[in-house]
Amino acid sequence: MSDKHDAGGVPTTGHVWDDDLGDFTNQPPKWWMLGLAASAIWCVVYFLYYPSIPVSNAHGYFKGLGHWTAITEMEADKSVVDEVRGKYEAKLKDMTPAAILADSELTEYVTRSGKVLFGDNCAACHGTNGVGTVDKQGLFAPILRDDDWLYGGKIDDIYTSIVGGRQGxxxxxxxxxxxxxxxxxxxxxxxxxxxxxxxxxxxxxxxxxxxxxxxxxxxxxxxxxxxxxxxxxxxxxxxxxxxxxxxxxxxxxxxxxxxxxxxxxxxAVMPSFQAAGKLSDAELKKLAVYVYKFGGGQADAPATK
Missing domain, CATH: 1.10.760.10 (Cytochrome c-like domain)
Incomplete structure (x- = not known):
């Protein structure tokens, strides 16, 4: 410790470097120590409340005092979503696709939810957003955004194609x-x-x-x-x-x-989604409305896709 920088009576560790450098033994500020203690307590509480380490019993791991799981949180969130969707889903059961289109609020709901259904069930052949695809053998899945339809592009025609399939x-x-x-x-x-x-x-x-x-x-x-x-x-x-x-x-x-x-x-085969049994009747209606809202089927020109 240099003579120009007096320690002011604060004790040091007794170690000296470079002839005049030493370490004070000052304690950290109280706010810092309180924060450290609070952090340690928080870690213990978190460790006990949530699932943590594996244990050698039938349960396989310590489940935590709060019994929290990602599944229960997901189900709680899903129940909130289902409550919001419930009023729309109830109306869909007894409505035709054409009637759904006549209800602007319901059409907006169906279009948004139909996007997920289309991505999961239709996009593999018809491409994202219905732009169509061509494979290496030249097999072409039709574009759904134009006005050229083999079996008709009106809403009832589209619904019939999705439900029953098509095989030329x-x-x-x-x-x-x-x-x-x-x-x-x-x-x-x-x-x-x-x-x-x-x-x-x-x-x-x-x-x-x-x-x-x-x-x-x-x-x-x-x-x-x-x-x-x-x-x-x-x-x-x-x-x-x-x-x-x-x-x-x-x-x-x-x-x-x-x-x-x-x-x-x-x-040239379009499968029957109703026969496949994967989608509900309401979901089939949603898909029909979603495809129709691409715009291709709404023209008054002769439909010949």
């Missing part, structure tokens, strides 16, 4: 039509989408394809104008929306092998 069927034409005929029809179908039917008639291959299209069973499902039939779920061939590969080779493959009709056929 197109017979394979390999063996029924020659390779040349399949090629011609593919050119005609491609031209209808790319150019419009009137412009397509000028090409010889397309003209030949039109003749095959008209004389074979194509018109029975897709109509003489190629615009499809919603009641059958047959595709509109005159727009630029394709369920599968819309290239010339892709169209030929679909015509030759069909859809859901054999080992080489295209696969």
């Amino acid at each position: 069927l197109m017979t394979p034409h390999k063996g029924v039509l020659s390779d040349q005929q399949i090629d011609d029809v593919a050119h005609y179908v491609k031209a209808m989408s790319d150019e419009g039917k009137s412009a397509a008639d000028t090409d010889s291959a397309v003209a030949a394809g039109k003749k095959v299209f008209t004389e074979s069973d194509c018109t029975a499902c897709h109509g003489a104008d190629g615009k499809g039939m919603q009641a059958m779920g047959s595709a509109n061939l005159t727009d630029k929306v394709w369920r599968f590969d819309g290239s010339l080779e892709g169209i030929k493959q679909t015509i030759a092998n069909g859809v859901n009709a054999g080992p080489d056929a295209r696969i």
